[in-house]
Amino acid sequence: MNVFDVLLERGFIATEEDGTPKQVTDMKVREVLGQDNISCYIGFDPTASSLHVGSLVQIMVLAHMQRAGHRPIAVVGGGTAMVGDPSGKSEMRKMLTQEDINNNMLGLKKHLSRFIEFSEDKAMIANNADWLSPINYIEFLRDYGVHFSVNRMLAAESVKLRLEKEQGLSFLEFNYMLLQAFDFLHLKQNHDCVLQMGGDDQWGNICAGIDLIRRVERKSAYGITFPLITTASGAKMGxxxxxxxxxxxxxxxxxxxxxxxxxxxxxxxxxxxxxxxxxxxxxxxxxxxxxxxxxxxxxxxxxxxxxxxxxxxxxxxxxxxxxxxxxxGDKKGVDLPTLTVLSSELEEGILATELFHKLDLVPSKSEAKRLIKKGGASINDERIQAFDFKVTSADLQDGEILLRAGRKRYAKVVVKS
The missing domain is CATH 1.10.240.10 (Tyrosyl-Transfer RNA Synthetase)
Structure with missing residues (x-):
C-alpha cells in the first residue's frame, strides 16, 4: 500500500468534503511515494530538552515513511533556532544560546531514536547549523535572495499574523523563511531529498523551499503538511x-x-x-x-x-x-510517584498545596488551590476542603499517605525518621 494512502487512511492528512487531500503541494507526490527509497524530511526545533506529544504526529509520519521503505531525514534546527521560527507564534521566541541548543539537541536525538531506526543509513539526523553557520551573508543574498519575492513573503500566513500584532515582526525572524528554504535546497542537492513535511503552519516555508529548488536546480520537489491535532473538546493536543x-x-x-x-x-x-x-x-x-x-x-x-x-x-x-x-481500589504498595519527607516535618504539618506541587500533580501551588476549590484534591481518598489544610502524621496509613488529583492521578508520601 502506498504510504500516502496509509497517511490518508490513518488521519494524518486532512481532506475536503469530497475526500480530496488538503495541504498537498502537488498530487504527483503520491506517485513519487510509490517509488522505492526516496528521501524526505521534517524539521524539529531544539527549543527544549525534550519533544512533547505535540511533535508525535511528525515523528510518526517519519516512522511510517521508513516502514514503507523510504529514508527519513530528521533535521534538528541548530542553526534556525538561533533565529526563531515566527510561524504560529504571536510574539518573538526566546533567544537560545549555542549551549542551550546543543544540550537540547541531545535530548531530541534520543527521543527520535525510539521511533526511527538510524543504523545502516536507514535514516539520518542532521543539524542545519552544519550548513547554515558557514554561510557568507553577502554571497547568500546574491545567490539566493534574488529568488525570493518580498510581496509573496508578506502574503505568507505566518508573516501576516505577526504584522497584524502590535509587536510586529523583526527582520531577524523575517529571514527564517529563507533559511528553511535553503535547508530544503541543501538536502535536495546533497541527499536527493524531494519531500518536506510539517505542520500546517509550515506551509509557506515549505512552498518557499520548493520554489527555490525549482529556480536554482530546475527540478521538482514536493510538500505535505498536517493539521494541528486537537481533542474533541477543542483543546490543543498534548x-x-x-x-x-x-x-x-x-x-x-x-x-x-x-x-x-x-x-x-x-x-x-x-x-x-x-x-x-x-x-x-x-x-x-x-x-x-x-x-x-x-x-x-x-x-x-x-x-x-x-x-x-x-x-x-x-x-x-x-x-x-x-x-x-x-x-x-488496591492503591497501597503500587509504584506511584513518591515523595519522602522527614517525620519531624509531618509532626509540624505540611501544606497539602505544597505536596501536590512537589509531586507534580499540579504545575503550581496556585493550581493546587484551584484544584481544591473544584473538589478535585484528596488525601487518602478524603476530599480536601480548605486551602490551608496541612498533612500530618495523623494521615499516615500503613506508613504512607495517598494523594489524588482529579479522578485518576495519584502519588504518595512516605516518611523517613
Missing part, C-alpha cells in the same frame, strides 16, 4: 492541567504518560489509535466502534501501545499494572 506531555521520562513519567492516553475523551479514541499507534486499521476501526463502558478496552490498548512506543514494552506493562491496581 496540553493538560499539569502542562505539556513530554516524551522524556524525567519530565513526564511513564505512568503519567500511560494515564494521559488512558484518560482521553471517548470521541478521540479511534482518531488517536489511527495516528499514534501502528495497529492495523482493521483493528483500529473495530475498536473505534466500541461504545459505553466497552470503549475502556480501546483506551487501555491505546495507552499501552502509545506508552510502549515511547518508553518501551516493560515500562508500558508496569504502568498498566499500576493503573489497574489503582482503578480496582
Amino acid at each position: 496540553k493538560t492541567e499539569q502542562g505539556a506531555v513530554w516524551l522524556d521520562s524525567e519530565l513526564f513519567s511513564p505512568l503519567d504518560y500511560y494515564q494521559f492516553w488512558r484518560n482521553v475523551d471517548d470521541r478521540d479514541v479511534k482518531k488517536f489509535l489511527g495516528i499514534f499507534t501502528f495497529l492495523p486499521m482493521e483493528q483500529v476501526n473495530e475498536l473505534g466502534q466500541l461504545q459505553g463502558k466497552d470503549i475502556n478496552k480501546a483506551k487501555k490498548i491505546l495507552a499501552f501501545e502509545a506508552t510502549k512506543l515511547n518508553h518501551g514494552e516493560q515500562a508500558a506493562k508496569t504502568a498498566q499494572e499500576t493503573v489497574e491496581k489503582i482503578w480496582s
Whole structure:
C-alpha cells in the first residue's frame, strides 16, 4: 500500500468534503511515494530538552515513511533556532544560546531514536547549523535572495499574523523563511531529498523551499503538511492541567504518560489509535466502534501501545499494572510517584498545596488551590476542603499517605525518621 494512502487512511492528512487531500503541494507526490527509497524530511526545533506529544504526529509520519521503505531525514534546527521560527507564534521566541541548543539537541536525538531506526543509513539526523553557520551573508543574498519575492513573503500566513500584532515582526525572524528554504535546497542537492513535511503552519516555508529548488536546480520537489491535532473538546493536543506531555521520562513519567492516553475523551479514541499507534486499521476501526463502558478496552490498548512506543514494552506493562491496581481500589504498595519527607516535618504539618506541587500533580501551588476549590484534591481518598489544610502524621496509613488529583492521578508520601 502506498504510504500516502496509509497517511490518508490513518488521519494524518486532512481532506475536503469530497475526500480530496488538503495541504498537498502537488498530487504527483503520491506517485513519487510509490517509488522505492526516496528521501524526505521534517524539521524539529531544539527549543527544549525534550519533544512533547505535540511533535508525535511528525515523528510518526517519519516512522511510517521508513516502514514503507523510504529514508527519513530528521533535521534538528541548530542553526534556525538561533533565529526563531515566527510561524504560529504571536510574539518573538526566546533567544537560545549555542549551549542551550546543543544540550537540547541531545535530548531530541534520543527521543527520535525510539521511533526511527538510524543504523545502516536507514535514516539520518542532521543539524542545519552544519550548513547554515558557514554561510557568507553577502554571497547568500546574491545567490539566493534574488529568488525570493518580498510581496509573496508578506502574503505568507505566518508573516501576516505577526504584522497584524502590535509587536510586529523583526527582520531577524523575517529571514527564517529563507533559511528553511535553503535547508530544503541543501538536502535536495546533497541527499536527493524531494519531500518536506510539517505542520500546517509550515506551509509557506515549505512552498518557499520548493520554489527555490525549482529556480536554482530546475527540478521538482514536493510538500505535505498536517493539521494541528486537537481533542474533541477543542483543546490543543498534548496540553493538560499539569502542562505539556513530554516524551522524556524525567519530565513526564511513564505512568503519567500511560494515564494521559488512558484518560482521553471517548470521541478521540479511534482518531488517536489511527495516528499514534501502528495497529492495523482493521483493528483500529473495530475498536473505534466500541461504545459505553466497552470503549475502556480501546483506551487501555491505546495507552499501552502509545506508552510502549515511547518508553518501551516493560515500562508500558508496569504502568498498566499500576493503573489497574489503582482503578480496582488496591492503591497501597503500587509504584506511584513518591515523595519522602522527614517525620519531624509531618509532626509540624505540611501544606497539602505544597505536596501536590512537589509531586507534580499540579504545575503550581496556585493550581493546587484551584484544584481544591473544584473538589478535585484528596488525601487518602478524603476530599480536601480548605486551602490551608496541612498533612500530618495523623494521615499516615500503613506508613504512607495517598494523594489524588482529579479522578485518576495519584502519588504518595512516605516518611523517613
